[in-house]
Amino acid sequence: MRPFPRERASIIVVGLGYGDEAKGATVDFLASRIPDTVAVVRWSGGVNAAHNVMHGSRHHTFRQFGSATLLDVPTRMLAPMQVDPLGLSVEAEELRSIGVTDPYGLLTVDARCLVTTPFHAAMNRAREEDRGAERHGSCGVGIGETIGYALATQGIHCNLAYPDTRGRVLRAQHLRSVQELTLRLDDLAYAAERLGATRLPEVTATASAMHEVGQLLRLTDDADGDLARTMEAGTVLFEGSQGALLDEHAGFHPHTTFATTIPSVSTSRQREDSIQAVGLPRLGIR
Numbered sequence: 001m002r003p004f005p006r007e008r009a010s011i012i013v014v015g016l017g018y019g020d021e022a023k024g025a026t027v028d029f030l031a032s033r034i035p036d037t038v039a040v041v042r043w044s045g046g047v048n049a050a051h052n053v054m055h056g057s058r059h060h061t062f063r064q065f066g067s068a069t070l071l072d073v074p075t076r077m078l079a080p081m082q083v084d085p086l087g088l089s090v091e092a093e094e095l096r097s098i099g100v101t102d103p104y105g106l107l108t109v110d111a112r113c114l115v116t117t118p119f120h121a122a123m124n125r126a127r128e129e130d131r132g133a134e135r136h137g138s139c140g141v142g143i144g145e146t147i148g149y150a151l152a153t154q155g156i157h158c159n160l161a162y163p164d165t166r167g168r169v170l171r172a173q174h175l176r177s178v179q180e181l182t183l184r185l186d187d188l189a190y191a192a193e194r195l196g197a198t199r200l201p202e203v204t205a206t207a208s209a210m211h212e213v214g215q216l217l218r219l220t221d222d223a224d225g226d227l228a229r230t231m232e233a234g235t236v237l238f239e240g241s242q243g244a245l246l247d248e249h250a251g252f253h254p255h256t257t258f259a260t261t262i263p264s265v266s267t268s269r270q271r272e273d274s275i276q277a278v279g280l281p282r283l284g285i286r
Contacts, residue, residue, distance in 0.1 A: 007036055009235040012263045012277045015243030021280035024051025024067035027239045030278075031068035038234035039074045040066025041227065044259045045241025046082030046116055046146070048139040058098045064088055065107065066239055069100060073237075076230065078223055079112040080259070081241075082146050083172050085213035086118065086206075104216045110223035111173035118206060119188035120145040122197035127160070130196070143259070149191065162191055173221070175214025181207040238263065244279075 011030060015021035031037045042049075042064065051062040055070050064087060066075035077083055092103040100106075120142030127145070148160030150169045170184040185203045192200055220226050230236055244250060244262050263277060 007235070008232065009034070009276060010231060010238065011235065012238040012240070014240040014263055014277065014279055016279045016281050017243040019243045021243060023240055023280060024053050024062050026278060026280060027051070027067040027237050028053045028055075028071065030237055031071050031073050034235050036234035037068065037073055037237060039076050039230050039236050040068045041076045041078050041236055041238045042066055042081050042241070043078045043238055044081055046143050046259075047084040047087040047141050048143045049241045051239070060094060060098060063091055065091055065095065065103065066237075068237065069095060069103065069106060070098075072100075072106065074106045074108065076223070076227065077107070077109045077113055078227065079110045079114070081110075081113055082116045082143060083109055083113045084116040084141070085175060085210045085217075087116070087141075088217075089209075089213050104218075108218045108220055108223075108226065109172050111171065111219045111221045112223065113172040114146050114150055115170045115172055115175070115210075116142045116146045117170065117185060117188060117210070118142075118201050119185065119192045119197070120149065122200055123149075123192045123195050126192070126195050126197040147259075149188070162195070172214075172217075172219055175210060175217065176219065178207050178211040181210055181214075185210075 011034075013023050013026050013030070015023050027040055031040070047063045049063050051067045053060055053062060053067050053070060058070060060070065062069065064077065064084065066073065069075060088107075095103040122142075123145045124142045144160065148158050149162065151158045152160070152162045153169050168184045168187050170181075170188070174180040174184060182203060185207050189200055189203050227236075240263065241259065248260060250262060
């Protein structure tokens with residue numbers, strides 16, 4: 001592997017296995033060693049990530065925030081990553097409890113990101129339970145349902161069937177309006193009920209809670225332009241999720257994730273010699 005460029009590098013960290021390859025610890029390490037690190041970009045998966053980082057007695061399992069947050073490095077969430085606002089709220093509180101003063105102040109969210117909700121999670125769990133002995137294995141947080149429902153509402157076939165959809169996709173941009181949230185959550189609740197999901201939350205209360213989180217987020221309608229400017233300012237670390245063997249195209253179906261875990265983020269605005277990919281195997285050491 002050639003040495004990392006010293007300035008304005010684009011470093012893509014990706015797991016080569018089924019996950020648990022220390023992607024988070026690697027991102028944290030790189031940020032601590034590369035002085036001009038200006039951002040971590042989360043570009044795949046969603047709240048199903050679990051990237052563990054330890055700083056002395058401080059420990060955090062990163063789900064949506066970038067894994068260099070304990071170093072006060074900003075995070076950019078870039079579509080097709082999914083955002084779970086209620087999950088962000090929980091994670092932000094955890095980060096505050098270990099000394100991160102303003103977690104939301106370090107976060108910028110692409111307005112195009114699909115939004116994962118408790119209704120997606122309920123559909124995910126109901127579908128997995130219905131499979132019985134043929135279960136695929138799932139985190140149960142609604143990642144696949146978020147993608148599947150969005151495709152279905154656009155009339156695009158995928159391997160998740162829905163009895164009926166009303167055609168309204170929920171994206172981060174809709175977190176700005178409690179009315180828009182309520183309309184789209186009502187659609188999701190209807191679909192979840194038709195799939196037999198139980199213990200569903202109340203739509204109005206959920207919309208209000210998600211809107212409150214949305215008010216705290218810096219949402220951008222020009223994520224690509226913002227990313228290009230950030231990459232001109234210094235080194236950017238692209239933090240992958242899961243592993244290459246779980247990739248929706250390259251993995252072993254049905255034991256895959258609804259995400260492209262192999263890097264496909266454009267870094268074309270950077271010099272070719274400043275782009276570096278770091279592939280991490282799972283060592284299996286105990």
